[in-house]
Amino acid sequence: SNRRRRIFFGGPIADDSWHALGVHAAEAYGLYHTAVFVDSNTTLSMTPREIRFAEGSMNLDLLTKTAMFGPTTNVTIDYYIDDPVERGLDELLRENLQRDQILQTWKANGMTADDIGVIADVDETFTRDFLLASMTCDVPQFRRGQDCRMPKVVSYTLIFESSPNCITETQGGFHPDMVLGECIANVGNSTDRENAVREYQQGTMGRRVPGGGKYLEDWQGKRITRYPLWRPDDFRATEGGKQYREIDPSDGKPHLKFGHTAYHFHNFFDDFADLRHKYKTYGHPQQNVESKPLGELQEDINVAVLCAMNRSAANVGRKPVKGGWTEFVDQVEGRRVPLLYANERYRRERHEELQQQIKEDEAVYGVY
Numbered sequence: 001s002n003r004r005r006r007i008f009f010g011g012p013i014a015d016d017s018w019h020a021l022g023v024h025a026a027e028a029y030g031l032y033h034t035a036v037f038v039d040s041n042t043t044l045s046m047t048p049r050e051i052r053f054a055e056g057s058m059n060l061d062l063l064t065k066t067a068m069f070g071p072t073t074n075v076t077i078d079y080y081i082d083d084p085v086e087r088g089l090d091e092l093l094r095e096n097l098q099r100d101q102i103l104q105t106w107k108a109n110g111m112t113a114d115d116i117g118v119i120a121d122v123d124e125t126f127t128r129d130f131l132l133a134s135m136t137c138d139v140p141q142f143r144r145g146q147d148c149r150m151p152k153v154v155s156y157t158l159i160f161e162s163s164p165n166c167i168t169e170t171q172g173g174f175h176p177d178m179v180l181g182e183c184i185a186n187v188g189n190s191t192d193r194e195n196a197v198r199e200y201q202q203g204t205m206g207r208r209v210p211g212g213g214k215y216l217e218d219w220q221g222k223r224i225t226r227y228p229l230w231r232p233d234d235f236r237a238t239e240g241g242k243q244y245r246e247i248d249p250s251d252g253k254p255h256l257k258f259g260h261t262a263y264h265f266h267n268f269f270d271d272f273a274d275l276r277h278k279y280k281t282y283g284h285p286q287q288n289v290e291s292k293p294l295g296e297l298q299e300d301i302n303v304a305v306l307c308a309m310n311r312s313a314a315n316v317g318r319k320p321v322k323g324g325w326t327e328f329v330d331q332v333e334g335r336r337v338p339l340l341y342a343n344e345r346y347r348r349e350r351h352e353e354l355q356q357q358i359k360e361d362e363a364v365y366g367v368y
Contacts, residue, residue, distance in 0.1 A: 120176030152241025295368030
C-alpha cells in the first residue's frame with residue numbers, strides 16, 4: 001500500500017518536566033495521529049499522589065488544548081485509579097497495567113493494522129527524521145503479512161541528563177519502541193495465534209514470562225506460523241526485533257557510538273523537590289532520600305551534577321561527554337540533535353537553571 005503510515009503514541013505521565021514534554025512535542029510536531037498519556041492517583045510504589053492532569057485543570061488544558069503536538073494530533077489523557085486488589089503487585093507490573101489502557105484509546109481513535117504504535121515514557125522520543133522515515137520508507141518490520149515473532153523496531157537512544165549540555169558518554173539507551181498495528185493486541189487479527197504466557201490474571205496480563213514468549217528461544221522447536229500479538233509491556237520488555245542506528249557517513253555502516261535514532265531527556269525536573277520525590281516513591285524507591293547529596297541518589301543524576309558544575313570524578317561508571325554541546329555538536333558536522341536544542345538561548349538558560357537548582361540543593365544536602 002502507498003498509504004502513509006500513521007503513528008499512535010502512548011505512555012504514562014506523572015511529574016514529568018515541561019522541558020521534556022516541550023522538546024518531545026517539538027520533535028514529533030504534526031506527526032502523531034494520536035498521543036495517549038496515562039495519569040494515575042498513585043506512584044508505582046503505591047504512594048498516593050494527586051492526578052496532575054485532572055479534568056478542568058490548567059495542566060490538562062496546556063497539554064490537550066494548545067496544539068503543542070500539532071494542530072491535528074489527538075491528545076488524550078486516560079486515568080488509572082488505584083485498585084485495592086493490585087496493592088500487593090510488583091511495581092513494574094502495575095506500570096504495565098497502566099500502559100495497557102493505551103490500547104483501548106488507540107483502537108477507539110481508529111488505529112488499523114497498517115498504522116504504527118510507539119510505546120515510550122514522556123521523556124523519550126524517536127528523532128523527527130526517524131519518525132518521518134517510519135511513516136513512508138520500506139521497513140521490513142512494517143511490511144504487511146508479519147508473523148509477529150520479531151516485529152519490534154528498537155531505537156538507539158542518545159541520553160541527555162537534565163540539560164541539553166549534559167550528554168551521557170558511556171551509555172546509550174534502547175527505548176522508545178515501535179510495532180506495526182498488525183502485531184498489536186486489540187488492533188491485529190488474533191485468530192489462530194499462539195498464546196503468550198504472562199505473569200498475571202491466569203497468564204493473560206502483564207509481562208511475558210521466561211518460557212512463555214519473553215525470549216526468542218522460547219519458540220524454538222515449535223511449529224508456529226502466527227505468534228502472539230504484542231501488548232505495551234512487550235514493547236518494553238520482550239525480545240524480538242531490530243535496533244536501528246544512524247549510518248556513519250565515513251564508511252556507510254551503522255554508527256557504533258553515536259548513531260542515535262532517538263532521545264531520552266532524563267531527570268529533567270522543574271523542581272528538585274520533585275526529583276527527590278521520584279526517587280523516594282516511584283519505581284525502585286530508595287531509602288534516606290532526604291539525607292543524601294544529589295550525586296549519591298543515583299549515578300545518572302551524578303552525571304548531570306558533574307557536567308553542570310564542571311567537576312571531574314574518578315571511578316564512576318557513567319560520565320558526561322567532555323566539552324558538552326560544543327564538543328559533541330558544534331565540532332561534528334551533521335550531528336543530529338533535538339529541534340528545540342538548536343536554540344542557543346534555550347540551551348544556555350536551561351543549563352543555568354540546572355546549575356542554580358544544584359547549588360540550592362547542595363546548600364541543604366551537601367556535595368557528593
